Amino acid sequence: MVTGSTRTHTCAEVIARTLHETGVRFAFGHPGGEVLELIDALERTGIRFVLTGHESTAAFMAAATGRLTGTPGVCVATLGPGACNLVLGVGTAYLDRDSVLAISARTSTERHHRSNKQNLPLIDLFTPITRWSVDLEGADVEDTVKTALSVAAGPPRGPVYLSLPSDVAGKPAIGHGTLHSPLPPPADESDLPRILSALNAAERPVAVVGIAMDAARDAPAVRRFLRDTGLPYATTVQAKGTADELGDGFLGAIAPAAGEDRIIEWLQRSDCVLGIGFDPVEVSRLWHFDAPLQIVANAPVGFGTYTPPAACVGDVSALLGRIAEGYRGRCLWTADDIRYLRVRVDAVYHPSSEGGPDGMSPYHLVSALRDALPEDAVVSSDVGAHKNVMGQRWRTPEPGVFLMSNGLSSMGYGVGAAMGAAMAAPDRPVAAITGDGAFAMMVQELETIRRTGIAPLIVVLYDASLAVIKIAQQARKLPVSGVDFAPVDWVKVAEGFGIAAEAVDTPDEARDAVARWVRRRDARVLVARVDERLYTGLKY
CATH class of the missing domain: 3.40.50.1220 (TPP-binding domain)
Structure with a gap:
């Protein structure tokens, strides 16, 4: 634990201590050499650094922990491409109104104005998609981090970005710069x-x-x-x-x-x-x-x-x-x-059959999953055709147990959010419900799941298609193009990462498989074959 006067500590140590005092216990990210001092300080302070396969996953995980705990979630990346890879997750948090503190490295103070190698205008990049973006060079680090956490927590909630010069992290925190942060909105009851x-x-x-x-x-x-x-x-x-x-x-x-x-x-x-x-x-x-x-x-x-x-x-x-x-x-x-x-709402998307030639009805699958998962389960829904079914069909008993990206609607969010939820709420069952298109974007995170020991259930609706885009093409009388995938054996893929997996073909099989998972609570992928033609009543 870092103790004592902040003046004798490095910027990285001050950042870590301030985060820990606020209640932060995880930082998600993908490191580069420029953030090693920060990661070391986080670990020594009692904040677990969780390596992810991609920086966007780190931001999705941070957003989920922020939504579940009320304390801003933290994600970390290196400079250049690492910071760029955070953009999707940070933009998602911005439009989904999630409290996130994103920290990336920046080129050193010596190089910053003389070399453009991996040197992008990161403040300019992040300013439009954050509530506040700050360069820590010359800043009062402790005060800036405290303010950043307060701004991220809102209202309104949203992401804040901190840029940390690579040579500043390991130096004493002696900055005194005063930065102007956004003010909270004033109360207005005049209407x-x-x-x-x-x-x-x-x-x-x-x-x-x-x-x-x-x-x-x-x-x-x-x-x-x-x-x-x-x-x-x-x-x-x-x-x-x-x-x-x-x-x-x-x-x-x-x-x-x-x-x-x-x-x-x-x-x-x-x-x-x-x-x-x-x-x-x-x-x-x-x-x-x-x-x-x-x-x-x-x-x-x-x-x-x-x-x-x-x-x-x-x-x-x-x-x-x-x-x-x-x-x-x-x-x-x-x-x-x-x-x-x-009754009219249900009739729009309730197909007449629970199965077709290519698999089960998504409506009936979602109903079976809702029946089988406990009421206290935290469930994330990814983006795709099934999102529309989940949004209407999924009964949600309390706030904070249904996670979805809807402001930006980012594919891949479901898996990352479930991973963050499994970290933040280890005693609760956590499930992600995703399509095969979104799952393919995040499949590398099965390694993260195995390494960290978390145990989410990932249900993959498998139709080898971007079904909602195909529906839009058909509705506009356009040729179907660029929306179908080659077949993939997702069970073998998951097993290759060391994650247990099984396939189900009917709602009853899905219900039984989920019941088994609830009893044993291991990390598991459930591949559910669905017939895309049974997505009825969807619009795009």
């Missing part, structure tokens, strides 16, 4: 009377729950508000678990989720849409541009030329409490209306 007036005047109000809140803290208030007011409600997919998905008023998920068009029809018929933490970063459709949206969130959610008609920024739980106290409205939606909508 509260307007929101309450609109809600009280509405006859067909609907609530949409999103990610612009502290879900772990605010979920009880959200559930209480929806129960007491009786408003029907939907949720964006990253916010799943915040609202009660078994509640009488639950309509389903949107942004994106199979069958969401039926729910959007309701939103467009509504005379007041109350956005509880609603953040349009998850929305690819245009319905919210003209909707009578009244938003309460922990940070501003406007973007570019879009500004919601009314919005309050502040403590979401407190704001909902005040709205509930003044709510005197009535809701003409009936229980029969809600039940009918649910």
Whole structure:
């Protein structure tokens, strides 16, 4: 443990100590010679450095630990190509609103302005995809790292990037530079009377729950508000678990989720849409541009030329409490209306058969996986055709147990997020549900899983195709091209990495295989053959 005056310690030691004091226990990354002093300091301070096969995985793992623990996750890379490889994961954290501290090396102070070998303008590269990007040369390191962690934790949550010159890491931390960090958004409740007036005047109000809140803290208030007011409600997919998905008023998920068009029809018929933490970063459709949206969130959610008609920024739980106290409205939606909508949503993507010539129905597979996995399991969903099924079909009992990239929608996120979750929550079952296209991008991380001893279940939906892109080609009457893979024996591939694997062909086989995994909890790949033609009702 590093102790004593920070003045006698190196920059790397000060960084490590500050991170440890904040609660950081892991740093994920792929090293180069320029970050060796930092990695050594992290390890000596009690922060485990976890080698990953690719830097994007490190950032995905950091994002998942940040989302699960509330403490920013940390990822580390070397300069040049290492820093560039972080960009996908950092950009994902930016649009997914995950708290991440990304640290990379930079060329030495001696070379920085004289040699362009591996010398990229990293601050310029990361500034557009972070909440704050800082070069530590000449900076007060302890103060800067503390501020960086605070900015990453939000609100709003997001990544911060630190650039560490290779020769500064091992030198005494004597910088005194004062850096200007972004200020937290000020509370603004000026629209509260307007929101309450609109809600009280509405006859067909609907609530949409999103990610612009502290879900772990605010979920009880959200559930209480929806129960007491009786408003029907939907949720964006990253916010799943915040609202009660078994509640009488639950309509389903949107942004994106199979069958969401039926729910959007309701939103467009509504005379007041109350956005509880609603953040349009998850929305690819245009319905919210003209909707009578009244938003309460922990940070501003406007973007570019879009500004919601009314919005309050502040403590979401407190704001909902005040709205509930003044709510005197009535809701003409009936229980029969809600039940009918649910049936219509399900009918969009529920195929008539649980299997076809090439494999099982993704709908029935996801249903079997949900039945077999424990309620407390942390589940990550990757990006692909199955994401739309997962977003709608996966029942999520509480915040923080369903991980998905939806702001940037990055393929490969599912495996990395599950790895981070398995590190952060070693006592909970963790599963990733991914397609074979995304899995191929991350297959090298099976070595990381084996080496670290974590035990996630990775379910690979195998159809040898980028099915959702093929669906888009067919819908636009374009020739099918560039979307099909050659067959791969993923069981043998996984076994080659030393990971147990098996194939399943029916929902019942999948259910039994998951039940066995729950009992023994080893790292395992489950290859589930699906028939891409049974992805019904999907749009792109």
